[in-house]
Amino acid sequence: MFSTTPVVYAVGNEYQIIFYVRCCAYAKITVGGIDFDDCVCGVMRSAKGIRKITVPQKLLDKAEEYTLVIQPVVARLAYRTQVIKTIEKKYRFNPVKSGCEIRAFMTGDAHGNAERSIKAAKTFGRFDFLIVNGDMSNKCEKIRSFETHHNVAAQLTGGKIPVVYARGNHENRGAAAELIYDYIPLKDGKTYYTFRLGSIWGLVLDCGEDKQDENVEYGGSVRFHSFRQEQTDYIREIIANAKNESDAQGVEHRVIVSHIPFIRDMNKPFTIENETYSEWAEILKQIKPEAIISAHMHTYEIMRDDAKSARFPAPCPTVVGTECRDEYLGATGLIFEKEGITVKFITSAGETVLSEKI
Numbered sequence: 607m608f609s610t611t612p613v614v615y616a617v618g619n620e621y622q623i624i625f626y627v628r629c630c631a632y633a634k635i636t637v638g639g640i641d642f643d644d645c646v647c648g649v650m651r652s653a654k655g656i657r658k659i660t661v662p663q664k665l666l667d668k669a670e671e672y673t674l675v676i677q678p679v680v681a682r683l684a685y686r687t688q689v690i691k692t693i694e695k696k697y698r699f700n701p702v703k704s705g706c707e708i709r710a711f712m713t714g715d716a717h718g719n720a721e722r723s724i725k726a727a728k729t730f731g732r733f734d735f736l737i738v739n740g741d742m743s744n745k746c747e748k749i750r751s752f753e754t755h756h757n758v759a760a761q762l763t764g765g766k767i768p769v770v771y772a773r774g775n776h777e778n779r780g781a782a783a784e785l786i787y788d789y790i791p792l793k794d795g796k797t798y799y800t801f802r803l804g805s806i807w808g809l810v811l812d813c814g815e816d817k818q819d820e821n822v823e824y825g826g827s828v829r830f831h832s833f834r835q836e837q838t839d840y841i842r843e844i845i846a847n848a849k850n851e852s853d854a855q856g857v858e859h860r861v862i863v864s865h866i867p868f869i870r871d872m873n874k875p876f877t878i879e880n881e882t883y884s885e886w887a888e889i890l891k892q893i894k895p896e897a898i899i900s901a902h903m904h905t906y907e908i909m910r911d912d913a914k915s916a917r918f919p920a921p922c923p924t925v926v927g928t929e930c931r932d933e934y935l936g937a938t939g940l941i942f943e944k945e946g947i948t949v950k951f952i953t954s955a956g957e958t959v960l961s962e963k964i
């Protein structure tokens with residue numbers, strides 16, 4: 607069952623607030639006295655299900671609270687639709703602030719098991735924002751496949767801190783994969799975008815699937831080669847606009863979030879897109895990132911310049927941080943300090959496996 611707690615996703619200079627409504631109802635979010643209605647070109651939405659309302663980041667950061675307003679619709683009619691009294695719930699919101707240590711928790715590879723992601727977060731303790739780094743669903747055959755990422759984010763944040771979302775390759779598999787776009791944040795309809803949280807600037811990239819589009823496993827259902835090439839153009843646009851992006855005033859940390867660690871060498875069917883990924887690695891150097899934050903491999907690894915597993919020179923270390931075993935799921939704590947980032951590999955079994963500064 608989808609949680610009704612809202613999830614506040616950071617995308618560009620906005621927050622996209624995604625929440626679930628269990629009955630036919632109108633919805634709006636009020637921030638700083640301004641109403642943001644859930645409507646389509648002037649028509650209020652009322653269908654039961656997932657909703658997405660976008661609010662300006664600056665406004666919510668300043669207000670530090672928002673109110674979710676639901677008005678149940680008894681009968682949605684062509685004439686004289688009947689509604690009843692509104693239900694309101696106020697949420698405190700803690701924006702990521704500059705000038706202090708910032709703690710982030712990264713989870714991924716839950717493959718449908720929300721409980722293990724939540725347990726690993728407890729091992730890390732308090733954090734200022736959450737990164738949901740893909741493969742939270744094992745396959746997407748039904749809408750309920752999207753419950754895992756939503757419910758993990760809802761439970762871990764309570765709608766009170768921001769979330770960064772990156773799609774994984776397992777979110778591309780099954781009949782409902784094409785419907786995921788209502789359930790996740792998007793920038794101009796795309797799953798790649800930049801975000802800004804306090805002194806941290808980030809770029810989310812989406813490698814799509816882990817094998818070539820022609821692989822028999824996909825049965826012609828994907829077109830990720832051109833989707834990756836689009837992102838090459840996007841990275842170039844970001845670099846051209848650096849003064850408003852990675853070099854904007856107040857930026858002290860720059861990270862890339864990508865479910866698949868595209869720098870890494872893989873086994874035979876998984877080593878794909880050499881040309882595109884080596885180009886990404888090369889041009890990303892201009893952004894001067896401190897880390898590429900990844901999942902997907904079900905292991906722990908910090909890939910530095912001399913890593914044998916790297917297939918081309920990297921712009922920065924890649925942190926692969928979701929070891930997956932029968933007895934536990936791993937995750938990564940990231941502590942952004944004045945100088946550098948401390949990486950902690952932690953598990954749902956309550957252990958901290960490694961703590962290292964990059």
Ligand SMILES: [Fe+2]
Pocket residue numbers: 741774775776865901902903
């Ligand atoms: Fe994956």
